[in-house]
Amino acid sequence: MKLKLRPLVAAAMTVAALASAATWAMSPNNEPISPLVAHKVTNPAMVELGKKLWFDPRLSKSGFISCNSCHNLSMGGSDNLKTSIGHNWAEGPINSPTVLNSSLNVAQFWDGRAANLKEQAGGPIANPMEMAFTHELAVDMLNSIPGYLGEFKQVFKKDKIDIDQVTDAIAAFEETLVTPNSRFDKWLKGDQKALSKDELEGYKLFRDSGCVACHNGTAVGGNSFQRMGVVEAYKTNNPAEGRVAVTGTDADRFNFKVPTLRNVELTYPYFHDGAADTLSEAVDTMGRIQLGKKFTPQENAKIVAFLKTLTGDQPQLTMPILPPSSDKTPRPQPFAKK
Amino acid sequence: MKLKLRPLVAAAMTVAALASAATWAMSPNNEPISPLVAHKVTNPAMVELGKKLWFDPRLSKSGFISCNSCHNLSMGGSDNLKTSIGHNWAEGPINSPTVLNSSLNVAQFWDGRAANLKEQAGGPIANPMEMAFTHELAVDMLNSIPGYLGEFKQVFKKDKIDIDQVTDAIAAFEETLVTPNSRFDKWLKGDQKALSKDELEGYKLFRDSGCVACHNGTAVGGNSFQRMGVVEAYKTNNPAEGRVAVTGTDADRFNFKVPTLRNVELTYPYFHDGAADTLSEAVDTMGRIQLGKKFTPQENAKIVAFLKTLTGDQPQLTMPILPPSSDKTPRPQPFAKK
Numbered sequence: 001m002k003l004k005l006r007p008l009v010a011a012a013m014t015v016a017a018l019a020s021a022a023t024w025a026m027s028p029n030n031e032p033i034s035p036l037v038a039h040k041v042t043n044p045a046m047v048e049l050g051k052k053l054w055f056d057p058r059l060s061k062s063g064f065i066s067c068n069s070c071h072n073l074s075m076g077g078s079d080n081l082k083t084s085i086g087h088n089w090a091e092g093p094i095n096s097p098t099v100l101n102s103s104l105n106v107a108q109f110w111d112g113r114a115a116n117l118k119e120q121a122g123g124p125i126a127n128p129m130e131m132a133f134t135h136e137l138a139v140d141m142l143n144s145i146p147g148y149l150g151e152f153k154q155v156f157k158k159d160k161i162d163i164d165q166v167t168d169a170i171a172a173f174e175e176t177l178v179t180p181n182s183r184f185d186k187w188l189k190g191d192q193k194a195l196s197k198d199e200l201e202g203y204k205l206f207r208d209s210g211c212v213a214c215h216n217g218t219a220v221g222g223n224s225f226q227r228m229g230v231v232e233a234y235k236t237n238n239p240a241e242g243r244v245a246v247t248g249t250d251a252d253r254f255n256f257k258v259p260t261l262r263n264v265e266l267t268y269p270y271f272h273d274g275a276a277d278t279l280s281e282a283v284d285t286m287g288r289i290q291l292g293k294k295f296t297p298q299e300n301a302k303i304v305a306f307l308k309t310l311t312g313d314q315p316q317l318t319m320p321i322l323p324p325s326s327d328k329t330p331r332p333q334p335f336a337k338k
Numbered sequence: 339m340k341l342k343l344r345p346l347v348a349a350a351m352t353v354a355a356l357a358s359a360a361t362w363a364m365s366p367n368n369e370p371i372s373p374l375v376a377h378k379v380t381n382p383a384m385v386e387l388g389k390k391l392w393f394d395p396r397l398s399k400s401g402f403i404s405c406n407s408c409h410n411l412s413m414g415g416s417d418n419l420k421t422s423i424g425h426n427w428a429e430g431p432i433n434s435p436t437v438l439n440s441s442l443n444v445a446q447f448w449d450g451r452a453a454n455l456k457e458q459a460g461g462p463i464a465n466p467m468e469m470a471f472t473h474e475l476a477v478d479m480l481n482s483i484p485g486y487l488g489e490f491k492q493v494f495k496k497d498k499i500d501i502d503q504v505t506d507a508i509a510a511f512e513e514t515l516v517t518p519n520s521r522f523d524k525w526l527k528g529d530q531k532a533l534s535k536d537e538l539e540g541y542k543l544f545r546d547s548g549c550v551a552c553h554n555g556t557a558v559g560g561n562s563f564q565r566m567g568v569v570e571a572y573k574t575n576n577p578a579e580g581r582v583a584v585t586g587t588d589a590d591r592f593n594f595k596v597p598t599l600r601n602v603e604l605t606y607p608y609f610h611d612g613a614a615d616t617l618s619e620a621v622d623t624m625g626r627i628q629l630g631k632k633f634t635p636q637e638n639a640k641i642v643a644f645l646k647t648l649t650g651d652q653p654q655l656t657m658p659i660l661p662p663s664s665d666k667t668p669r670p671q672p673f674a675k676k
Contacts, residue, residue: 055412064407064423074393074660081672085402089427091673266662269669278665314659321652322412324604327616331607334419335429 032216035185039178050173052320060131063332071099076266082274087132095274098267103175104219113246117171135163147323179312202306219260231292238273265308279304370554373523377516388511390658398469401670409437414604420612425470433612436605441513442557455509473501485661517650540644558599569630576611603646617642
């Protein structure tokens with residue numbers, strides 16, 4: 001395995017990936033993937049507030065779109081659409097990544113333009129193609145709702161709600177969305193019966209073919225930016241160019257954040273353009289354009305079987321009851337005025 | 339009170355309303371409103387399945403709109419919009435009524451065109467302005483998902499899923515959405531401290547001014563069709579004509595199902611056109627056009643205070659985890675093909 005991997009590693013690994021490579025030796029079975037650890041909540045009141053904001057469509061101009069609309073926690077933290085639907089049915093430019101385990105990502109968005117979850121959380125609210133609101137209007141709305149005022153004050157000890165508190169609370173909630181106890185993690189921890197023969201062979205194919213060069217670490221990805229199309233160019237009509245939009249460095253063109261493969265069974269369709277409807281298609285394309293490898297149907301099926309063992313415990317959430325608007329709360333504006 | 343009510347009762351009460359009037363004598367304090375009784379689940383597996391369907395946006399053409407989009411259980415079972423947003427951002431024709439306590443309604447929709455919850459549940463799925471799907475496509479989609487196939491078979495003991503099973507399960511879930519234990523119900527049951535002085539005075543105003551002629555019974559409404567604009571015509575740009583669309587009887591023009599006032603604090607904006615943003619405005623308009631009465635600001639505030647005591651225990655729901663689509667599941671079509 002090491003012999004096969006080395007040239008690719010040397011060529012493509014970033015500092016982040018190398019850092020994660022250093023942890024390989026520490027994982028229970030000396031594997032390049034480590035088990036997920038459940039998140040420990042330190043500030044339950046902030047998490048609960050963040051959950052309310054997560055589900056509150058009043059953070060959008062229309063009053064119709066919430067964080068959960070495109071990162072649906074009933075559907076693997078994604079919307080299962082090629083690209084998302086935004087305000088006024090705008091066709092989004094890129095596939096909505098899962099929020100599950102996103103706290104483990106090296107950065108947020110496909111191009112990593114947000115350093116962390118807090119920074120990310122402010123993006124969609126103000127994006128005219130997504131929630132189409134402004135931070136100022138969102139904060140005004142929240143400050144007009146007695147139920148929110150009380151809860152924010154309890155958590156942040158301030159008299160006025162500001163956008164920093166909003167994004168802090170949303171990020172605190174998102175940090176809880178970790179999915180431990182997948183069958184693969186049980187296997188990593190020593191339960192030999194957790195995987196079937198095919199699943200285990202699928203994992204060995206995944207590891208020894210070089211997929212782990214990018215999909216490694218606790219999240220099986222998410223920890224580096226890599227070129228989409230190493231061996232062969234990726235053909236797409238999607239205009240996104242990835243990391244170059246952030247760094248301005250030409251070498252970063254078509255570099256995207258490697259998506260986590262945790263819960264990948266639930267987060268179809270795949271790739272930044274959502275072009276691959278099925279895991280089978282995604283594995284085939286990745287083998288071809290990233291590794292120059294054509295997996296046989298049997299190999300493909302085994303890798304897919306392994307990938308499905310990465311589905312962990314999904315968040316068990318009680319739907320929040322949102323504090324009602326007051327008479328002073330500005331009403332949503334879903335439609336253009338006539 | 340009886341003297342004041344009688345002429346209006348004679349003029350406007352339907353058979354359903356009269357039937358509910360007959361129960362007045364049985365209520366704990368001899369009041370025209372009875373406490374809500376929590377729903378007893380007899381088939382938990384069907385309810386759990388119905389909950390999944392309720393939250394599943396794959397029942398829409400776009401894969402984006404679920405039952406919960408317009409009857410949001412975090413927001414009083416409504417969307418808090420004047421009229422709803424449907425497929426392709428269609429502007430709905432009418433205000434989305436709350437699903438909470440809807441099992442108590444004499445019929446479903448503002449014009450009562452569905453006899454019961456099961457019949458209602460099929461409507462939005464196939465409405466091109468709402469979920470824009472067809473029953474056939476919805477059923478095909480469900481039949482392609484192993485997780486659903488197993489669960490439907492367990493509940494309905496049949497090999498194939500059909501639309502009858504789908505609407506049965508959704509209705510079974512909706513029947514659980516009852517909101518007991520409001521402060522007003524506690525007062526009805528004898529807890530004299532459950533209401534403040536203003537709230538109690540508000541209730542007496544509500545009762546003795548004649549509001550209870552239509553808003554009575556367990557749901558404080560929902561049990562009759564009544565004319566919108568008894569004393570004075572209701573001015574609106576909304577073209578809906580109410581019950582006449584179902585009966586064809588000219589006398590039913592502008593007759594609408596009386597909405598429940600349970601949880602009315604959460605279900606703004608009000609009326610079939612969603613024209614009243616606040617409870618204060620709704621009370622003012624109702625007094626004027628239904629009763630020929632101008633409430634003073636003090637009276638209005640007291641009635642509003644009473645109405646807010648009708649908020650009951652909101653459903654405590656664990657978000658369902660939806661079974662993932664299979665490779666054979668047709669993918670949603672949110673956007674027109676290019």
